[in-house]
Amino acid sequence: MLAIKNIDVCYGDVQVIWDLSFEIKQGEVxxxxxxxxxxxxxxxxxxxGILRPKRGEILFEDQPIHTAEPFRLIEMGIAHVxxxxxxxxxxxxxxNLDMGSLKGEARKDRxxxxxxxxxxxxxLRERLYQPAGTLSGGEQQMVAIARGLMAKxxxxxxxxxxxxLAPILVREIFKVINQIRKEGVTVLIVEQNVKQxxxxxxxxxxxxxxxxxLEGSGVDLTNDPHVQAAYLGV
Amino acid sequence: MESFLQTLIAGVLLGGLYALxxxxxxxxxxxxxxxxxxxxxxxxxxxxxxxWMFTLFGIDPYLSVFIAAPILFFLGVLMxxxxxxxxxxxxxxxxxxxxxxxxxxxxxxxxxxxILFTSNYRSTPVSYSTSAWYLSDYWHSAPIELSLSxxxxxxxxxxxxxxxxxxxxxxxxxxxxxxxxTAQDIDAALLMGVNVKRMRVVTFGLGSAxxxxxxxxxxxxxxxxxxxxxxxxLIAFVITILGGLGSTIGAIFGGLILGIFESMTATYxxxxxxxxxxxxxxxxxxxxxxxxxxxLLKKKGxxx
Numbered sequence: 001m002l003a004i005k006n007i008d009v010c011y012g013d014v015q016v017i018w019d020l021s022f023e024i025k026q027g028e029v030x031x032x033x034x035x036x037x038x039x040x041x042x043x044x045x046x047x048x049g050i051l052r053p054k055r056g057e058i059l060f061e062d063q064p065i066h067t068a069e070p071f072r073l074i075e076m077g078i079a080h081v082x083x084x085x086x087x088x089x090x091x092x093x094x095x096n097l098d099m100g101s102l103k104g105e106a107r108k109d110r111x112x113x114x115x116x117x118x119x120x121x122x123x124l125r126e127r128l129y130q131p132a133g134t135l136s137g138g139e140q141q142m143v144a145i146a147r148g149l150m151a152k153x154x155x156x157x158x159x160x161x162x163x164x165l166a167p168i169l170v171r172e173i174f175k176v177i178n179q180i181r182k183e184g185v186t187v188l189i190v191e192q193n194v195k196q197x198x199x200x201x202x203x204x205x206x207x208x209x210x211x212x213x214l215e216g217s218g219v220d221l222t223n224d225p226h227v228q229a230a231y232l233g234v
Numbered sequence: 235m236e237s238f239l240q241t242l243i244a245g246v247l248l249g250g251l252y253a254l255x256x257x258x259x260x261x262x263x264x265x266x267x268x269x270x271x272x273x274x275x276x277x278x279x280x281x282x283x284x285x286w287m288f289t290l291f292g293i294d295p296y297l298s299v300f301i302a303a304p305i306l307f308f309l310g311v312l313m314x315x316x317x318x319x320x321x322x323x324x325x326x327x328x329x330x331x332x333x334x335x336x337x338x339x340x341x342x343x344x345x346x347x348x349i350l351f352t353s354n355y356r357s358t359p360v361s362y363s364t365s366a367w368y369l370s371d372y373w374h375s376a377p378i379e380l381s382l383s384x385x386x387x388x389x390x391x392x393x394x395x396x397x398x399x400x401x402x403x404x405x406x407x408x409x410x411x412x413x414x415x416t417a418q419d420i421d422a423a424l425l426m427g428v429n430v431k432r433m434r435v436v437t438f439g440l441g442s443a444x445x446x447x448x449x450x451x452x453x454x455x456x457x458x459x460x461x462x463x464x465x466x467x468l469i470a471f472v473i474t475i476l477g478g479l480g481s482t483i484g485a486i487f488g489g490l491i492l493g494i495f496e497s498m499t500a501t502y503x504x505x506x507x508x509x510x511x512x513x514x515x516x517x518x519x520x521x522x523x524x525x526x527x528x529x530l531l532k533k534k535g536x537x538x
């Protein structure tokens with residue numbers, strides 16, 4: 001579905017991604033794990049066009065997207081829930097959800113999808129008319145994921161959805177990710193919460209210093225001695 | 235008492251127009267993060283359009299709102315696309331320096347107007363320019379006498395209607411929401427599929443159209459000359475600071491406060507002192523309320 005082929009990404013003169021290649025298959029939950037600064041968020045930003053690869057290409061359903069205008073990607077079916085949520089804090093929750101469904105099919109089905117995400121996150125229904133900035137961190141994360149789902153994406157990219165959340169909320173977020181998978185949405189998740197992520201993901205790549213050092217199924221990586229030592233603290 | 239109320243009324247009527255000028259600037263400020271110092275000069279262009287429409291075709295200045303606003307919209311779009319955008323692209327130019335570009339644009343507009351139309355004072359002598367409605371005409375035993383000037387009142391009503399239409403556009407339409415989203419978080423807006431480049435262009439056009447409309451509303455009761463832009467840029471700037479950068483509601487309150495304050499200064503201190511009142515408010519806002527009225531509204535939990 002999404003193929004990343006030999007990309008190099010730089011911030012100015014500093015190269016952070018080196019010859020990175022990986023693939024996401026239709027319907028799977030794929031995780032990118034790694035330490036701070038490994039290049040996980042950079043990879044997502046490059047896919048969604050905020051950053052451009054210096055070399056290599058990115059294909060989505062066999063179409064090159066690394067040259068497309070970034071604002072077109074959501075219409076093509078890629079929704080990116082960015083790190084730190086990036087809600088429109090002065091707009092209401094409902095307006096935030098509306099912003100997720102500006103184009104095409106998603107715009108037509110706005111009311112229906114809104115109903116769907118509200119049943120996924122019942123707490124949002126009571127908060128619809130509140131400015132997003134007044135919500136708690138966990139609720140804001142729910143709005144961010146819900147806003148991504150409003151686009152009716154084929155591929156949903158989540159950047160650290162569990163960051164700064166209480167353990168009980170983390171579990172709730174992962175439960176929702178499982179539910180999203182059941183709806184047939186492909187999920188690419190970047191996480192530091194390695195244990196929970198590997199338990200949910202079908203496959204995962206370990207990124208270190210901008211390169212893939214390991215890949216495998218969630219179970220395989222959970223049992224890998226290097227992963228255990230470096231990320232699971234076993 | 236009578237003169238106080240009369241001054242207050244005059245202030246509110248003036249404030250409504252000021253708000254319209256301020257909203258245009260604050261809208262551009264919110265999305266572009268730059269102060270458009272050609273704002274007053276754009277208003278001057280709007281006023282010349284109204285003046286020539288009146289002089290050549292006898293079109294009422296209030297009807298010229300519907301001519302000047304679209305023209306100014308396109309002028310704003312062209313300025314943004316061909317002058318400001320190319321400068322935005324150059325990383326080595328600090329955003330602050332784009333402000334200097336707008337100063338230059340303002341100078342060019344003012345000097346072009348001088349070359350083309352001379353520096354003579356112009357006005358549109360409409361038949362109703364000095365008429366007014368008197369309270370005693372409607373209420374014969376009124377204890378006090380108050381009046382509403384026709385031009386002031388009609389202009390105020392126009393300003394209110396335009397502001398309401400703008401509010402509806404920003405609050406209820408997808409394009410309006412996209413403009414607000416671009417102002418709040420440009421990268422997140424991009425991820426939502428907002429064409430932020432186009433939003434910048436549309437916003438600049440919209441801000442210009444608003445101030446162009448304001449120009450048409452001012453001309454029935456004001457003189458027009460090519461260099462009048464500067465003083466209105468200053469007024470818009472004071473309102474933008476007073477209201478809180480980028481806040482539309484703040485600009486409405488800011489405009490009303492400035493209008494009332496100027497009107498009070500003119501009545502109780504002296505006609506020539508009104509600009510001094512303007513500066514006083516400006517300095518007071520910077521010292522005592524650096525976040526503007528928007529920061530007060532935020533504290534009270536009111537939505538912008």
